[in-house]
Amino acid sequence: MTHTITVIPGDGIGQEVIPAAVEVLHALDLPLRFQQAEAGFGTFERVGTALPPETLACCAESDAILFGATSSPMTKVAGYHSPVLALRRHFDLFANLRPAREGAIDLLVVRENTEGLYSGRERVTDGGTTAIAERVITAGASERIVRAACEQARQRRGKLALVHKANVLKETCGLFRQVGLAVIGEYPDLEVEELLVDTAALKLAQDPGRFDVIVTTNLFGDILSDLAAGLTGGLGMAPSANIGAGHPALFEPVHGSAPDIAGQGVADPRAAILSAALLLDFLGCSAEAERVRQATYATPHTGRTAATTRAIVQEVAP
């Protein structure tokens, strides 16, 4: 069966690392069909929307999306919305899986992807002197993310850390914790610990090898996954999968569009290539996924995107 993949390079180095990942996928000789689509700040400047309806339509009819990175402005730009946040929400891609591996470290951050402080409920009052963000936590979203994490832990080393800040955020983290513990109760085979997010950051920095699966809410997961990446070769080696109940799922490197090095041909393509390996896992091509992973972890970045990609392609080609 042919799988359709929508390829969205986006802005900056997304334009360099995503074609590299596609090159690696091509080399595997699998029945994959690629369709190109556009999104990002460049698209917004050209056509007035960061995520054109044609792109959304392409994604909707595909099995998987390979997404690069987009440049999001720090301040509000009328009409601009982050396309990756929109795609996660549109396709209800609730589980963001972010593996980090190096040496004795082999962990997976499972980040809730649809709510929390990313709910988009922010407002300014008091004549511009007070800004308020609403943090939405639901029992439903907490249930499914903790369940996804338990299932991941079962396939790995059977260890799970439930990370929250329920001592302060008694209602929101309190609900996440309560629902999480109930789900975990259905998995008596797992070794579970509960950590406050600040302690989790400390322990991650001190002894990352102790972690297997970490499950947490949206913003905490965003931050802890960057920390985990920093401990395992940096953002150049950090892939992610955004998965929902069905198709499509979205795969993207954790790094951003890196405008400072864009266009020079020096970007490290390995995070994008490792994201393509997660995409292969999702499509059921686990042998090929493992081949890509082995080649990628064994290949140092040469400093040139094309040369690193070529080295990996040579390793994986049948």
Ligand code: IPM
């Ligand atoms: C990530 C990124 C995104 C996020 C940004 C670009 C909206 O930092 O995928 O981690 O915060 O989720």
Ligand code: MN
């Ligand atoms: Mn991030």
